[in-house]
Amino acid sequence: MSSDNPMVQIRGLSKRFGKIRALDGVDLDIERGRIIGLLGANGAGKSTLLRHIIGLYLPDGGQCTTLGCDAGQLSPAELARIGYVHQEGELIDWMTAAQLIRYVSVYYPTWNKELEERYVSEYEISLKARVGSLSPGQRQRLAILIAICFEPELLILDEPAAALDPLARAQFLDLLLHLIQDQNRTIVISSHILSDVEKVIDHAVIMKAGKIVADASFDELREKYSRVRLTALSGSLPESLDFANVLECQRNQSAATLTVADLSLDQIEAAATKISCQAEIQPLPLEDIYRVVVA
Amino acid sequence: MSIIWTNWKLVQLWGKRSLSIAVMMLVFLVAFGAGEGSLFFLFCLTVACPFSGVHSYVGARSFSFCLPGYRGMLRKMVLTDAVLGGVAFAVFGALVPGERIWPLVGLNAFAGFFVGFVFFLLIATLALVPSVMAPAVEMLLSIPSSIAVLVALGVIVLCPWLFWPILILMCIAVSLFVWIRLCDAQDVTHAHRTMIVDRLRQKLGQMGEAKVSSPWVDRLFLGRMTGPGFLQAGRWFWGSLYRTFGLVLSAWKGILVAIIGGTVLLGYAGETTQWQALVALGLAALKVKLPIVSNMLLPEGRREKQRAVVGAAAVTIALLVGIASLVVVLSWCLAPIMPHPFGRAYVGVNPRNIYLASVVIPWILLLQPIHYGVRSLVWKNVLRVTAILMVVTAFSDPQVCRWMGIARPVFFGIIFVLGWVFFLTLLRHVYLRGHLTT
Numbered sequence: 001m002s003s004d005n006p007m008v009q010i011r012g013l014s015k016r017f018g019k020i021r022a023l024d025g026v027d028l029d030i031e032r033g034r035i036i037g038l039l040g041a042n043g044a045g046k047s048t049l050l051r052h053i054i055g056l057y058l059p060d061g062g063q064c065t066t067l068g069c070d071a072g073q074l075s076p077a078e079l080a081r082i083g084y085v086h087q088e089g090e091l092i093d094w095m096t097a098a099q100l101i102r103y104v105s106v107y108y109p110t111w112n113k114e115l116e117e118r119y120v121s122e123y124e125i126s127l128k129a130r131v132g133s134l135s136p137g138q139r140q141r142l143a144i145l146i147a148i149c150f151e152p153e154l155l156i157l158d159e160p161a162a163a164l165d166p167l168a169r170a171q172f173l174d175l176l177l178h179l180i181q182d183q184n185r186t187i188v189i190s191s192h193i194l195s196d197v198e199k200v201i202d203h204a205v206i207m208k209a210g211k212i213v214a215d216a217s218f219d220e221l222r223e224k225y226s227r228v229r230l231t232a233l234s235g236s237l238p239e240s241l242d243f244a245n246v247l248e249c250q251r252n253q254s255a256a257t258l259t260v261a262d263l264s265l266d267q268i269e270a271a272a273t274k275i276s277c278q279a280e281i282q283p284l285p286l287e288d289i290y291r292v293v294v295a
Numbered sequence: 296m297s298i299i300w301t302n303w304k305l306v307q308l309w310g311k312r313s314l315s316i317a318v319m320m321l322v323f324l325v326a327f328g329a330g331e332g333s334l335f336f337l338f339c340l341t342v343a344c345p346f347s348g349v350h351s352y353v354g355a356r357s358f359s360f361c362l363p364g365y366r367g368m369l370r371k372m373v374l375t376d377a378v379l380g381g382v383a384f385a386v387f388g389a390l391v392p393g394e395r396i397w398p399l400v401g402l403n404a405f406a407g408f409f410v411g412f413v414f415f416l417l418i419a420t421l422a423l424v425p426s427v428m429a430p431a432v433e434m435l436l437s438i439p440s441s442i443a444v445l446v447a448l449g450v451i452v453l454c455p456w457l458f459w460p461i462l463i464l465m466c467i468a469v470s471l472f473v474w475i476r477l478c479d480a481q482d483v484t485h486a487h488r489t490m491i492v493d494r495l496r497q498k499l500g501q502m503g504e505a506k507v508s509s510p511w512v513d514r515l516f517l518g519r520m521t522g523p524g525f526l527q528a529g530r531w532f533w534g535s536l537y538r539t540f541g542l543v544l545s546a547w548k549g550i551l552v553a554i555i556g557g558t559v560l561l562g563y564a565g566e567t568t569q570w571q572a573l574v575a576l577g578l579a580a581l582k583v584k585l586p587i588v589s590n591m592l593l594p595e596g597r598r599e600k601q602r603a604v605v606g607a608a609a610v611t612i613a614l615l616v617g618i619a620s621l622v623v624v625l626s627w628c629l630a631p632i633m634p635h636p637f638g639r640a641y642v643g644v645n646p647r648n649i650y651l652a653s654v655v656i657p658w659i660l661l662l663q664p665i666h667y668g669v670r671s672l673v674w675k676n677v678l679r680v681t682a683i684l685m686v687v688t689a690f691s692d693p694q695v696c697r698w699m700g701i702a703r704p705v706f707f708g709i710i711f712v713l714g715w716v717f718f719l720t721l722l723r724h725v726y727l728r729g730h731l732t733t
Contacts, residue, residue, distance in 0.1 A: 080594035
């Protein structure tokens, strides 16, 4: 991804925690208006990267520029344009939900009271309950609410749906789809629930061991990787399936399923015809793309 | 033995900050000759309570019920602590020059663990600490109420005459009672589990919906926050104060009652205890959680956060010195009207001691940025020990001043200034280079 004026620009970002290298020379541009899925296994460096973007962590090497400023020196004016939901759901436990919402709202000139009331009602947030006594799911809903009600330009969601039940997750996805309608908003979402993420993202960044192993639009990834179901027209498949860039192969006597990369439809069909097979081409779901890329 | 060992590890994790301060305080108090009765109760409260607390807490967890020998587990744990603590303090008692006899010190420590066990149950129940309340109430309910009333009355009546022989007799009685009655975990559990679970659930349900702060506190802070323009200094300064002190100030009635009660007792306590109590007021800063780092993103940059935390630290000092002033004024108002029980006169607190709490507060607050700002374990411990030493030294002021040959104002001035220098330097380091997440 490259742009003249990205929301976030990261160059050669490195971070160590003792002996563990959490980030290893990460380069990334996040363009305005994008919905980016940050994917990776536990410990891949996703949360560390997100915390650098908002200046909670300072890098050991490299540079992270957010909204045109060094992320470590973001001023209140820039921070007021960024919303952040973190996986731990840490809030101010002694306040009631109503007090917390009021407290946070006072900081933001752009706080949308209507939006607040709508989400309080939709998310069934108990305003009188003490934050410390809320269940993890309710806390997470509250955290999401206070991160979106000031309508941030850059919304960073670090495992936002981890503590939510299936219904709440569906609601959350609806909310994201609603937020996406604002063309000017940039959202970075890190999640393990890839089936949910793929409904909303238009760009995927996949991390492994502190490095970015894939950084491409979701459409590009779906074009790059395909699943090909081959059925033999003459009874049985040949011993060798003459396909280039095969990443995975499962086969029996008469049929095979291949995962291939960088092959066009014409190339696949030509190769299938050559071995007297019928080819059915399907795009890979994000979960499989992730698995293939990480592998 | 493995469970006992596990619990010892838990004790270390749980109370490493407060416990280390308590132990250092005790060592200094013993070394500089604190009163024997007060030393004993201090020991129970600061050392024995945390140990007993962890044991009864772990003993009441679900996994513990599956362990072999569960019924006698608490006995083994408390006895192990008592023997180890008794021997350690006896050795220490033998090393410290003075009139104190080392077996007496050892016996005191031994019994202290049993008394501390009961203290812990009472404290956990009265303080409504949900995580430890269940086992505490469970065990307390197994004490026949008649015995509990008798013991409480005995302590109150005998308090003015508490001295070693009576104290030791009481300790032996309590130790036997704890051993026979409270440490039989199975007996306690079978009898009271259902009752406790129901009661606790009801209580926690009420707490969940409870009003947690007063409307005037909300109005005060939110009003101040909205005064300055958006993204201006005043907004995050008042915001950080709201976050830090909102809950405490909401409990102002309870605090006021505690101040009045404390002042009533303090008038009879004598000048040295009054002095130590005002220094100890500074320890209340342990309960102040400065918003140094947070995972909740608000529009405050690193510089703004740093200033807000310094502001909260300064307000902590102002509040505690304010409380000390209130105690002094109240004690002088009470002095003419208070009775003289057992021939003991009520003496007003010396106004010149109002500032004492402020001397130790920066050192107490220093413990918080150490956690986030210092990566080296060695430096962490050096700074922690320095902070603890400074607090303990402030407690032992007359002896230290005599030993160093300097005047008290100079001595306290040095501690105060050094505390702030360390605190501000470390805070600056955290905000320049540290991680601002938990």
